[in-house]
Amino acid sequence: MEQPTRDQITTYLQGLQDRICQALEAADGTGRFREDQWQRPGGGGGRSRTLSEGTVIEKGGVGFSAVHGEASAATLRQLNLTDQPTDAPPTFYATGVSIVLHPRNPRVPIIHMNIRYFEMSTGQYWFGGGIDLTPHYVVPDDARWFHEQLKTVCDHHNPAYYPKFKTWADDYFFIPHRQETRGIGGIFFDYLTETDTTNKAELMAFWQGVGEAFAPIYTHFMQQNRDLPYTEREQRWQGLRRGRYVEFNLVWDRGTKFGLETNGRTESILMSMPPMANWIYDYQPEPDSPEADTLAWLRKGVDWV
Template sequence: MQQPDRQSIVAWLQALQDQICAALETADGTGQFREDHWERPGGGGGRSRVMADGAIIEKGGVGFSAVHGEASEATLRQLNITTKPGEAQPEFFATGVSIVLHPHNPHVPIIHMNVRYFEMSTGQYWFGGGIDLTPHYVVPQQARWFHEQLKQACDRHDPAYYPKFKPWADDYFYIPHRQETRGVGGIFFDYLNETETVSKEAIFAFWQEVGSAFAPIYTHLMALNAHKPYTPDEQRWQGLRRGRYVEFNLAWDRGTKFGLETNGRTESILMSMPPQANWVYDYHPAPNTPEAETLTWLRKGVDWV
């Protein structure tokens, strides 16, 4: 197998975007993605695809980008890269596919997936990504099934991956000011590159597996939940959970910060925002309700498999 380079990685990501959009349109039944091509002033660009008011997906984005240019000091700090005094400012190349989907029905979960690749002119490179699930109402059986699918994808490449990447997701998708996880987690990894025992080709194959796992997992959850009845009270709860999603993305998400700091396209960076979200002052659900039960699951360290 030829070692993956920028061109082959970009081509694979563009094909992944096509495949996922086609699968989501089929599963939704009526929704269609609108595509925008954009260019970044400092170098590169991308294509954003957004679905609005589908039968199941109220708002969803599947974005591809490939950007490059001189790395700012803020970007270097975020990437934990230091330069020596007098050295030329390094350049970066970053490409990836990022997805967030917000459904109409409160019983269909929000989902996020990202697979990305970075290169620096200093010679460093790494792969990163992950998938995490944010149900408005946690259904333990579905959360277990979701984690089982991710564990199987990991185990096909290295049995050590899931035990390592699941806690990483718990730590990353955590809202410190709320002391709760964003949802039921998933897997998250970053800074993966070749070692003496793992080749770049092997890491690339695992990274592809993660990206390819997304559509079958989410379309199954769509089919399972999209036709369940729901009440106005459940919709109000959905709005509050969407509010938590916004808080995490704007206050803590590194991808959002990276995009804004590198002068990415604002509309594409913020396409992860829900169409509506609510905040109610000092809200607490009534005891022994499905809403209160959901909050008990939003913690680190749940052993789903």
């Protein structure tokens, strides 16, 4: 079986960005993406597409990047590649599509998706990515449906993937200083490379399956929840949940750190930030309230399927 090249992988990602943007515009109805093309001083560049003030999506970004250059010491540490030759510093190639969407209606969840590919001049390569959902209000039936979609994608390629990558997401999308998960998780995987039983083409097929699942999953939630009623109370809570999202992305997210440490485009790296967020000192929800119920769900290890 012919193994995919980095050029083929990059071309696929560009097409995926196009298809996702088209699906989101159609589902939103009025929102349109603006594109900024940019170049990275050290090598490569990307296309950042942002949508603001849509009917459903208040702010969202669908970014594509393909960057390359010398792997600095900080980059090697970030990638857990500290044992490298010292006579000639290795170079890296990294490409991916990254998405974060912040909806207007608090009843529509925030969603994040990223699929990425890394390749080193030393011959090492790996795939990474995942999808996770951050509802402002956790609805168990919606959470189960979301996880069922991801399990279906995983099971098509390897039944061991979903339980492994679901646990990885629970651990990764966790806010230690709050002792709560960012949302209801999903799947997360990294450093997937060929083994005696799985080759590069098979890994890419799974990785593509994750990317292709994004638009059907999120447009489902857009259509289902876009017209649900909400009040100022729900909007205030939305601001607090967005604040938690900011805390995770700026303090704990490895992708944010990698982008900044490799001199990526700051506006593209930080396009995941919500349009508005809020923090209230020592906020405590009312007992037995919908807000308290949501906080009770934000923990590791919930068996959704």
